[in-house]
Amino acid sequence: MDNKITKAHGSGGIFSHNLIKEVFLKYFDNPILNQLRDAALLNQINGKLCFATDSHVIRPLFFPGGDIGKLAVAGTVNDLAVCGAKPLYLSCGFIIEEGFPISDLEKIVASMQKTAQDAGVNIVTGDTKVVEKGNADGIYINTAGVGKIPDNISLAxxxxxxxxxxxxxxxxxxxxxxxxxxxxxxxxxxxxxxxxxxxxxxxxxxxxxxxxxxxxxxxxxxxxxxxxxxxxxxxxxxxxxxxxxxxxxxxxxxxxxxxxxxxxxxxxxxxxxxxxxxxxxxxxxxxxxxxxxxxxxxxxxxxxxxxxxxxxxxxxxxxxxxxxxxxxxxxxxxx
Amino acid sequence: MVKYIDEFRNPNIAKSLSQKIHEIMPDSKINLMEICGGHTITIFKYGIKKLLPQNLNLISGPGCPVCVTDNSFIDSAIELSHLQNVIICSFGDMLRVPGSHSSLINEKSKQSDIRICYSPMDAIEIAKNNKNMEIIFLGIGFETTVPLIASSIISAKSEGLKNFSVLSGHKTMPNAMKALLDSEDIRLDGFICPGHVSAITGLDLYKIIAEKYKIPCVVSGFEPIDMLESIYMLVKQIKENISTVQNQYTRVVRNQGNQKAIEIMNRVFEPVDAEWRGLGIIPGSGLKIKSEFQQFDANQKFDIPLIEKKENPGCICGNIMRGINTPLDCKLFKKICTPQSPQGACMVSDEGTCATYFKYSL
CATH class of the missing domain: 3.90.650.10 (PurM-like C-terminal domain)
Structure with missing residues (x-):
């Protein structure tokens, strides 16, 4: 695979497919995501649900103690957790600037997977868009997540x-x-x-x-x-x-x-x-x-x-x- | 370093200084003015007023550089930002200050290229990297920031930079203190003098205040113990009926100041009459760029149209800066004037009296 993100990676065509296969599936690998449907089909969840979303635009992307990937997973996991929920599933949306190094993307995705695994959640659906060089600063990541709140818990x-x-x-x-x-x-x-x-x-x-x-x-x-x-x-x-x-x-x-x-x-x-x-x-x-x-x-x-x-x-x-x-x-x- | 700072916030020392002030406090009312916005923050942030006698009144003075900057300066900066191929560089606080018709932050959201810099040296870098643009730095502040801006002009000259200039709104302190005393709007019994300005200027500039006007002056540091000690020193002078210039902030301020910084300042700038928000025009209280460096003077380099100045009629920032009123006397305070939507300059800067009242008082 070429070493930079191009507009073709966001086109939905063969480059997008390769990116999904060689980067996203390689790390996020789980049965729900692997079906590669337009939406994730989740198992039945009983009880009160909790739903959160969080976008990440941090600069620099890699910093002592973390990176945008760890932050993006932790952000949504933590929003669910402090509501008393047990986080279950996450989605992630990437907005990537043309020319972004694929090796950096891979580092970020690996970090997301490690954090998700530590939190006991799966990343089950996602999306990638590529914008022209100069129209974003490297990479922005949105995550959303669903969690279940134990019965009889209501924090307020x-x-x-x-x-x-x-x-x-x-x-x-x-x-x-x-x-x-x-x-x-x-x-x-x-x-x-x-x-x-x-x-x-x-x-x-x-x-x-x-x-x-x-x-x-x-x-x-x-x-x-x-x-x-x-x-x-x-x-x-x-x-x-x-x-x-x-x-x-x-x-x-x-x-x-x-x-x-x-x-x-x-x-x-x-x-x-x-x-x-x-x-x-x-x-x-x-x-x-x-x-x-x-x-x-x-x-x-x-x-x-x-x-x-x-x-x-x-x-x-x-x-x-x-x-x-x-x-x-x-x-x-x-x- | 942190342990060192904690010594200046020690509650036992604070209590004992507070007791000492109470012990020597005369029965009459005493008005002390802290000139510097940094001091106002310390007073509110640590709740110092609660440790002082009730008849000891602390009045906030005109020492926040953003707050004393007149509308006409903002208006000129906005006009400059409308010119083709111009990048305006400014300290962050200035962006939200309302001018007569707009603010720099409003203009930035339209199409003006306005950038926040932490130092004028950042603006020099921008100038080097954008040779086809004119870079104009908005120079505000007292003797504390002037040497830095002077040295940026000197280095621009030595590097032959042709696309860098400074719009000077600089002010100097002692003439403003004299103007306050001359106006007789309020009776002042002592000045808590600015620590960082004095680190540059030294103590001599306050002599005229102490000797001619007979008002005690104490240069103070910015930690709560510094301020309590300075207040004690002032009350003691008042009680003993003497008026001298004393230096509480000896760990930073030398009596003769920083000669090197003064030299750099004097090489580039010369005194000029300046307009202060709330205080009007004070002779010799501003700084203009000397003719030797005039190619770096935005006022000389560009033809800036004069805009008719307009102020919010309800805003009493001027009176607040003169110590006649407090923000609590203002009809706009906390109602339509808030840090999110400031109507006057005192609400914009962190050091502004209104912003400090808003943030820290009940």
Missing amino acids: ENTITPGDRIIISGTIGDHEAAIICAREEFKITGNISSDCNIVNSLTEKLVKNVPGLRIMRDPTRGGLATILNEFADKQNFGLRIYEDKIPIKNSVRGLCEPMGFDPLYMANEGKIVIIVSNNDADKALAIMKDHKIGKDAKIIGEVIEEPKSRVLLKTQIGSDRILDMLTGEMLPRIC
Whole structure:
């Protein structure tokens, strides 16, 4: 096969077929996909379904700790997982710029398959389009996914009550910090790895073992501060977190302080933040700490009566202040 | 480094400084102005006001470079962006500042080629790679950023670049402080002076404020402990009825400043009268490119049409910058003026007083 993607690879003709056979089927190989129908025929699923989609336009495509392929699978798997679902099937759509190296595409597809396998999901249907050189930046990937929510599980803001605890599964800001270091325009060299990872084995354990689990989210774009504000928005409670309890790697702080970035607003790609009843908080924390992606988990705050709908931060010097949502954008093209 | 920073956020030291301020605080009301937007952020981000006596009032001053940039500068930049074969390069904050009729970000979404740069040196690179285009860098900021822009002009000259120029909207600090005091709009008892500007200029420029106007000045760092200590030093001067220039930020600011940076600045720029948003024209408070470098002066190089200036009549950014009002006095604040849809410059920049109030206060 030639070593660059051409318009012919998106034509639907012989080049498309070869690409499907020699790249996509080679890695994604599973009985449903292998039928190569226009749509995937799925087995019967009983119970409540969960459905999510996520598009990925990250630059650079390969970064310490991950690549666009791992990110694209983890993105949708994690969206399903934090809703309490067990992810089952994924679709993927590629938009590829003419001239993209096929060896890079193969690396990305291999990484997608490895991540999908780790998550226990199959990629069962897909699509490829090629656009003229200059009309995209290398490759964009969309994934969508279906998962099943166990019976009797319903995670929602309206179950949250004052006294509940807020837990984060590990250090914040790692992904965005890694991308900042990987971007040439900042001319920074740093030894920071993205936390890009699937979270579904951890969320499934929590769903199964922690009856007091109220809600889970993955703090991606906008970071921890934005997710907490989404929890509290229009609700009959407020949240308070403690600055000195929030786990942040020294390397990330060392990058953020001089650059003026705030880790509270920086994207994570393999973390979850949960709200859990006070009674079950220690149990949830222990489950997290016992899991390989939750070793640095910490209780960082609690649900409070007042001020309603707002998030407070107890600062390092001991004063309360409002912690608001991210306004605008810190850094474009981070996922 | 991180451990070093934590020492400047130590809650026990904060508490003890807060106590010391309370102990020496006179009964009368004290108004201190923090000039720099970076200081305003620290005050709000760490909740410093809650640690201070109630009769100690902190007023935010005109020290955010984006906020003090007048509409006419934005209007000129927009006009330049409409010229054929022009790429406008700017610091990111400037893009959302509303001008009289539009903003750079609006023009970018139409057809103007406007790019965000982190340094004027990035604009030089763009100029080298696009020889058939004119690259215009929007130069804003105080003495902190001026040396960098001056050195980009020097290197453009030495490399013989013909397609690079700077639209200078630079401002310098001490004359604006004098103008504030001369206007007598508000009574000020002390200045928390900008740390990074002073790292370049040194302390001498504040002497006239302390000696002629009898207003104490303390150059402060940007960590909460820095600011609490600076406030303590100011209150102490006020209590003892003295007015001198003191340097709290000794780990960064040398009394004589950075002579090399001053030299570079003076080689390229000379003082000129400048229009400040809210403060009007202040004599000798701006910087223009010297004639020796005029081929890099966008004002000389291009014929920029004059646009009739228009401001949102409800916006009180000018008064906020003079310390007469706070954002809470503004009818537009949080209603139609938000960080997503800023009506005035103070809501645009992260360092703007309105943006800081919006982000951090209840």
